[in-house]
């Protein structure tokens with residue numbers, strides 16, 4: 001089978017999740033191409049070599065430029081903070097590589113547009129890692145919506161809540177620096193809720209947003225003093241969709257007890273769907289017809305449910321890591337078919353425009369239209 005040589009840039013949280021996906025995918029699914037974990041790239045020689053051993057990469061490198069210049073590399077998988085996505089992705093595209101990039105696509109609309117333009121100019125395939133689209137229960141919700149099972153969509157209510165920075169003494173890590181992360185809870189987690197909104201309901205035409213930073217100064221990671229926090233701790237927005245639905249998204253890292261509460265509720269003319277990542281194998285379904293007065297819980301582990309067939313018998317549940325494996329699976333098939341996967345950099349630009357208008361709406365305290 002033809003090999004697909006992958007280079008991973010960044011090897012911590014997402015680097016581990018992506019490595020696991022590249023390693024696992026061929027063990028469970030029949031693939032048209034064989035992914036080879038060719039090289040992992042980091043900034044520090046020792047930790048990158050340790051990561052290569054731990055995560056199963058053949059080689060370690062401390063220069064993404066050298067990795068991208070290698071003719072044997074087919075896919076560049078970007079798992080670094082947002083401030084380096086554009087530079088790496090544009091160089092990778094120019095070198096003719098397929099580019100797979102973590103979300104949010106970039107730290108600004110301009111950067112995201114430049115990334116899309118570079119990929120289109122080079123004629124390479126590109127994909128954005130909004131992995132929650134590929135939780136089986138979410139893909140099932142999409143299938144049900146597309147089949148008209150809940151009728152015309154009227155409401156989308158998305159929330160992505162965490163609590164890891166409630167403590168004011170938690171250090172000012174890169175996610176709390178605008179120059180590195182672009183924004184706070186907005187780009188980090190509300191971006192996932194917005195991507196699910198676009199995936200499940202459709203394009204967002206107008207937003208009215210509100211941002212708040214509760215703790216404006218935090219200790220530096222090395223303990224040498226305090227530093228400002230210049231991103232939002234919480235983001236909230238009302239949404240209007242092209243299809244006529246209305247909605248809301250909330251992203252916050254200040255919700256004690258909420259660890260990774262990524263939830264949506266969608267109400268249509270014929271029924272409702274509810275998903276909560278912390279119970280990710282379940283989809284709550286209410287249908288006007290035959291509802292017997294309440295929601296029922298569908299355990300999305302049946303072989304007929306999306307992505308499930310290759311895994312375990314019904315009821316043998318899947319986890320967080322499978323969302324990445326399913327993403328990589330679809331990327332490999334897209335490469336084989338030479339088709340643009342989804343979501344791609346075009347979705348990234350659109351998401352970035354929504355994020356940008358939410359920030360502008362917060363500043364102007366008014367509604368903003370999202371450019372088509």
Ligand SMILES: NC(=O)c1ccc[n+]([C@@H]2O[C@H](COP(=O)([O-])OP(=O)(O)OC[C@H]3O[C@@H](n4cnc5c(N)ncnc54)[C@H](O)[C@@H]3O)[C@@H](O)[C@H]2O)c1
Nearest residue numbers: 010011012013014015041042043079080081082102103104
């Ligand atoms: N899809 C998701 O659900 C999800 C979840 C978490 C993070 N993310 C995204 O993934 C990206 C990375 O986040 P993370 O949580 O893995 O961060 P992290 O801090 O855990 O890891 C970042 C990695 O990037 C490396 N790095 C930074 N600059 C580099 C450079 N110039 N060259 C090579 N390596 C470099 C660091 O050494 C580190 O290995 C971000 O864009 C983030 O928003 C996505």
